[in-house]
Amino acid sequence: MDVLFLFRIREHQEDMLRSEFPEVNFLFDRKTDDPAVETSEVIVTYGTDVDENVLVRAKNLKWIMVASAGMEQMPLGRIAEMGIRVTNVRGIHKTPMAETMLAHILSYRKKLKDVYEQQERSEWNQKIRGTELLGSKAMILGPGAIGGEVGRLLQAFGVRTYGCNRSGRQAEYMDEMVSFGGLAEALPEMDTVISVLPSTSETKGLLSREHFGAMKESALFLNFGRGDLYEEKVLIEALESGRPAAAVLDVFETEPLPADSPLWNMENVTVSPHISSHSGKYVERALEIFMPNLRAYLEGQADKMQNRVDPERGY
Structure with missing residues (x-):
């Protein structure tokens, strides 16, 4: 059985897979124009290079x-039609x-940007006044x-967490819950608003002018989910009007963020170039999920595979 990797992994990881699964023919660091696409039963991808053309050729997938x-970015409708797992x-x-996210929140609340700027000026000024997370929402x-993980960390700092x-x-790790429909009503109480929502038909454009306008003048907004959660111009207008007070953005409508975007030069915006998930352990952790799944697949126990995705729903 051919298993095709459309990206590079480390040599010791290749050796580990070959040792654990001697019955499998692994093809590493290939491209979508490789003839192996036509014979491979399993394709491992970051999700940006499997399109309709690849599916047409992948007769054995x-x-x-x-x-x-x-x-x-994947042709989920076609994948569902083909019955591909x-x-x-x-x-x-x-x-x-x-x-x-926690680092950005602490940096904002403790005014670390001001501290760093003062140091650059060799300025001794004790008038900087940060705030505590304890007791915030x-x-x-x-x-x-x-x-859930950011909720767990925030709770350790005495923050009351609300999930939506x-x-x-x-x-x-959520003290209280609200639905999408109840979000606008809950926002005026929040000191920090964080989105890690995926991109689905229900989340695209979820946040409107009403939602941003309902936030506190002191609120910090963080988007680490997807850039289509709102229209970017709506967020820019909201930040210019002072609700929320500031934003940390790791995702954008268009990526890379265009050089002429106003977000680059806004004092109350931190632009993070979609790097929050970067870690030296990324592939290692991905293989920790893939290997048990491959074992289950080979043993005819596909129902025991982790992290199964419904292509029709997108998650």
């Missing part, structure tokens, strides 16, 4: 392993992303694996 959590690596981003849109999902169903 039974399973796509996506080494990412996002699925929006899809899994992803949902959950492996939670540690680096939650740590990054945070709204987390998308309290899944990543949202489609149904309002309870989620781990």
Whole structure:
């Protein structure tokens, strides 16, 4: 059986896979124009290079392993029609992303930007006044694996956490829950608003002028989910009007963010170039999900595979 990797992994990881699965013919670091696309039963991809043309050629394809959590760039409708099994690596981003979000929140609340700027000027000024997280409230849109982890960390600082999902169903490390429909009513109480929502038909354009206008003048907004959660011009107008006070953005409508975007030069915006999930352990953690799944697949126990994705729903 051929298993095709459309990206590079380290040599010791290749050796580990060959040792664990001697019955499998692994083809590493190939491109979509490789003839092996036509024979491979499994394709492992980051999800940006499997399009309709690849599917037409992939006559033997039974399973796509996506080494990412996002699925929006894949032809999911066609994949569903073909009955191809899809899994992803949902959950492996939670540690680096939650740590990054917490770092930005603490930096903002403790006025570290001002501290650094003073040092550059060799200025001794004790008038900087940061605030505490203790006793504050945070709204987390998308309290899944990543949202739950940032909720856990925030709770350790004494923050009361509110989760927001489609149904309002309870989620781990959330003190209270609201549904998408109740979001606008809850926002005026929030000191921090964080989105880690995926891109789906229900989340595209979810945040409107009403939502931003309902935020506190002192609120910090972070988007670490997807850039189509709102129209970027709406967020820019909201930040210019002072609600929210500031934003940390790791995702954007257009990536890379165009050089002429106003976001680059706004004093109350931190532009993070979609790097919050970067970690030296990324592939290692992806393989920790892939290997048990491959074992289950080979043993005819596909129902036991982790992180199965419904192509029709996109998650």
